[in-house]
Amino acid sequence: MSTFKQTASLEDYLEAIVILNQDGKAATVTAISKSIGVKKPSVEWAINKLSDAGLVVHKPYKDVKLTPEGTKIAHEVYRRHKILRSFLVNVLEIDPDIAEVDACRMEHLLSEESLKQLEKFMDFMLNCHPGNLVWHETFQRYLKYGDEDSELKARFNQ
């Protein structure tokens, strides 16, 4: 596993619980450990931290439950994750598996300001802008053939 998995931030645990619950699965320590790819003692350590912060409740041998405050943060992280993943896959044409991992790294770092602007940019490029098909197709050609592509050269020199 990549190094970031071992240092998964506490937000990742909240996110993992939301995703498990959404899939109708109980957020047990084992399930969280599998979903994030860290060992159970690390999960237990993180859950204790989150419990101290009032974000989760964990009774022995039960699954981990989010408190209302934990739920709020978890949904916010997951919302960021989905926006970033969509940007990487649908705009930058990144492989979905890589996008998934990168989205999980980026979701903790971006300011709300940048994220909002990114969302608008995506909406503009993918939904509103009348030329969206042209730029998308052009970008795909560029990724495939580089700027030596004669059709692209012709377009840029128009």
Ligand SMILES: [Zn+2]
């Ligand atoms: Zn994530």
